[in-house]
Amino acid sequence: MTHYLNHSAGNPRNSEGSFVKLRDGRIFFAYTRYKGESWEDDASADIFAVTSADGGATWSEPFPVILNTSRNIMSVSLLRLAGGRIAMILLQKTLLPDGKYIDCRPFLRFSDDETASWSDPVDVTGRPPAYLVVCNDRLVQLKSGRIMLPGSYHRYMPSGLGRGFGIFLYSDDGGLTWNEAPECCYPFQACTSGFAEPGVVELEEGRLMCWFRTGEGCQFKSFSYDGGMSWTEPIPAKEFRSPGSPLSLKRNPATGDLYAVWNDYHPARSVNFAPALARGSNYGIWTGGRTPLVAARSADNGRTWVDHAVIENAPDKGFSYTAMFFDGDDLYLGYCCGGGDASPNMLQDLKIRVIKWRELGGQER
Numbered sequence: 154m155t156h157y158l159n160h161s162a163g164n165p166r167n168s169e170g171s172f173v174k175l176r177d178g179r180i181f182f183a184y185t186r187y188k189g190e191s192w193e194d195d196a197s198a199d200i201f202a203v204t205s206a207d208g209g210a211t212w213s214e215p216f217p218v219i220l221n222t223s224r225n226i227m228s229v230s231l232l233r234l235a236g237g238r239i240a241m242i243l244l245q246k247t248l249l250p251d252g253k254y255i256d257c258r259p260f261l262r263f264s265d266d267e268t269a270s271w272s273d274p275v276d277v278t279g280r281p282p283a284y285l286v287v288c289n290d291r292l293v294q295l296k297s298g299r300i301m302l303p304g305s306y307h308r309y310m311p312s313g314l315g316r317g318f319g320i321f322l323y324s325d326d327g328g329l330t331w332n333e334a335p336e337c338c339y340p341f342q343a344c345t346s347g348f349a350e351p352g353v354v355e356l357e358e359g360r361l362m363c364w365f366r367t368g369e370g371c372q373f374k375s376f377s378y379d380g381g382m383s384w385t386e387p388i389p390a391k392e393f394r395s396p397g398s399p400l401s402l403k404r405n406p407a408t409g410d411l412y413a414v415w416n417d418y419h420p421a422r423s424v425n426f427a428p429a430l431a432r433g434s435n436y437g438i439w440t441g442g443r444t445p446l447v448a449a450r451s452a453d454n455g456r457t458w459v460d461h462a463v464i465e466n467a468p469d470k471g472f473s474y475t476a477m478f479f480d481g482d483d484l485y486l487g488y489c490c491g492g493g494d495a496s497p498n499m500l501q502d503l504k505i506r507v508i509k510w511r512e513l514g515g516q517e518r
Contacts, residue, residue: 154209158184158503160496166192167201167503169289170487172478173231173239175267179204180480182487183218183241184503185227185289192501195225195246195255202268208483209507219262219271223247224255230292234300239264240328241271242292242302249282254309256282259302261328277302277322277331284314288350288399290476295355300324301381303351303363306337316340316347319365321381336383338363338375348373348387350399354411356454364390366399370418392458394418396442401475405510407482410452412510414464414475414486417447422463438497440471446488448513460514464506465490471499484510 158167170184186201200219203212219226225246232240241262246255260274278285284307294300305317319338324331340348346368353363361377365387372393375384393400393415400415422445446465449458465472470492478485484507491502 154507156203156205156209156212156505157490158186158203158215158505160187160192160491160501164188165190165196166198166498166501168489168500169228169474170503171229171231171290171476172485172487173233173268174478174480175204177206177267179206180209180478180485181231181268182212182476182485182505183229183231184487185229186215192498194227197221198225198227200226200229200243203505208480209485209505212505218268219243228287228289230287230290230302232292232294232300234294234327235298236327238327239268240292240300242277242287243274244287245274254282255284257284257286259285259287259304259322261331263328277324278333279331280306283308285320286317286350288352289474290401291352293353293355295361295380296358297380298325298327299380300328301353301361303353305347305349305351305365307347316345317349319348319351319363319375319384319387321353321363321384323381334382338365338384338387340367340387344369346397349397352400352402353381354402354404354455360454362455364393364400364402366395366397368397371395372400372415398441398443398473399475401477403477403479405479405484407479407510408452410450411455412448412450412477412484412513413458414446414448414477414488416443416473417445417461418442422447422461422466438469438492438499440469440492440499441473443471443473443489443499444468446472446475450514462513464508467493469493473499479510482509482511483507484513 166187228244230242308315321334348365374390375387476487490504491499
């Protein structure tokens with residue numbers, strides 16, 4: 154089952170979303186809806202949503218959730234917390250008084266009435282003006298109850314933004330107060346892209362894994378054995394070969410297996426693979442090399458990955474910023490899908506797709 158949220162006049166981009174299931178059974182998907190003429194990351198945008206009451210067969214008309222009062226809001230994460238309330242993280246961008254730099258940071262809101270209303274936004278960073286990127290669909294709660302939010306912090310430099318390094322924000326009181334873990338993950342000197350768009354997943358009891366987008370031909374990964382307070386030195390995650398694009402990874406509550414979705418930069422996954430796609434120059438559009446889109450499964454907490462399945466494989470399109478949500482037998486995916494004849498940039502259009510996770514090789518145990 155597939156549903157498209159394509160750009161149109163006055164709505165130049167729809168992208169970067171997150172799912173949550175409401176108590177009445179509906180699936181709620183919030184995403185970034187741009188307005189005006191520009192689809193650039195810092196252009197004006199609001200948070201809209203669509204809902205489905207029939208397992209993704211049909212979706213409502215888009216409706217506003219959070220309207221923008223700053224330069225830009227985007228990259229929504231949704232999570233139902235252990236206590237029942239729904240948490241939302243948004244990136245908010247504000248032009249600083251010097252008119253040169255943009256402050257970018259995550260803000261937190263809560264809903265106690267199943268998304269009908271939201272609390273006022275709260276800055277969870279406590280940092281001075283900076284550029285702190287949090288990818289969509291990244292908010293997690295550990296078995297201990299700790300809420301974690303990984304981000305990539307970019308310092309202001311005379312020449313522009315510096316390389317990103319990983320920081321980890323956390324809350325031990327249901328999101329009411331926040332702190333920053335004492336240790337960061339710094340990129341090695343030759344990694345000019347820095348560590349970007351991190352995510353975190355809980356593995357065995359007491360062990361976490363984080364991952365980072367890089368320009369090194371693969372994701373990098375690091376581990377924590379103390380609830381995210383300290384991290385091992387990041388190493389290449391060669392099982393996740395990729396261009397400069399984010400990985401999405403979540404656990405299926407029905408089986409305990411991990412599922413990953415990413416742009417597998419590997420000839421074996423795509424009949425259309427070509428290195429030139431990294432710039433989209435063959436087609437006059439920008440894809441960032443973000444094709445194909447591939448899923449894989451791990452039954453051993455990420456040590457090995459099997460059942461690779463190609464989800465998308467169009468050479469003139471890009472597929473990325475995937476939101477994942479498991480509901481019974483269904484895996485909901487929401488991802489950018491622009492390009493082709495429809496748009497010059499892969500970030501402009503959005504697809505919601507519902508598939509059976511068993512079709513990806515997972516078997517209920």
